[in-house]
Amino acid sequence: MSSTLKKYLIAASVACVAGLATGIAQAEGDKVGDTQMCVPLMQIDSTPVINDSTILIKMKQKGAFKRIDLMAPCGGLNMGNGFVHTTSTNDLCTSDPLRVNEPMGTGTGATCMIKQIVTISADEAKALQTKKHDKDKK
Numbered sequence: 001m002s003s004t005l006k007k008y009l010i011a012a013s014v015a016c017v018a019g020l021a022t023g024i025a026q027a028e029g030d031k032v033g034d035t036q037m038c039v040p041l042m043q044i045d046s047t048p049v050i051n052d053s054t055i056l057i058k059m060k061q062k063g064a065f066k067r068i069d070l071m072a073p074c075g076g077l078n079m080g081n082g083f084v085h086t087t088s089t090n091d092l093c094t095s096d097p098l099r100v101n102e103p104m105g106t107g108t109g110a111t112c113m114i115k116q117i118v119t120i121s122a123d124e125a126k127a128l129q130t131k132k133h134d135k136d137k138k
Contacts, residue, residue, distance in 0.1 A: 029066070034119045038091035039066060050128045052077045057092075057117070058125070065125035067118045074112035076100045083112075092117075 029036035057066040100109035
């Protein structure tokens with residue numbers, strides 16, 4: 001095999017590996033500001049509600065967070081009873097409806113739709129939690 005052909009093969013291999021790695025990172029939405037269609041449920045640690053329009057996703061991976069922005073304010077979401085969702089996969093997806101839990105197990109309340117799921121920094125997650133705690137104190 002000629003040295004020129006070897007150089008082309010090596011360059012092509014490097015380009016393929018780099019492209020694959022970039023595609024994987026983008027598919028998972030790992031970079032701050034990335035949006036994604038779904039988040040695997042097994043990777044979610046908790047989903048604290050910030051307000052009637054925003055839910056924080058704390059990922060099991062240390063320091064990883066996502067923000068759920070709802071299409072419209074979801075009445076009662078911020079009352080502290082949480083939400084449930086229905087999915088046919090093992091993911092939380094933008095196509096999944098969220099239903100607000102009613103107090104004392106009386107069923108589900110408002111149905112809300114997810115506008116987007118965005119990867120956020122630890123600083124933004126902290127700011128959202130601070131904002132929620134400050135509001136709760138009032």
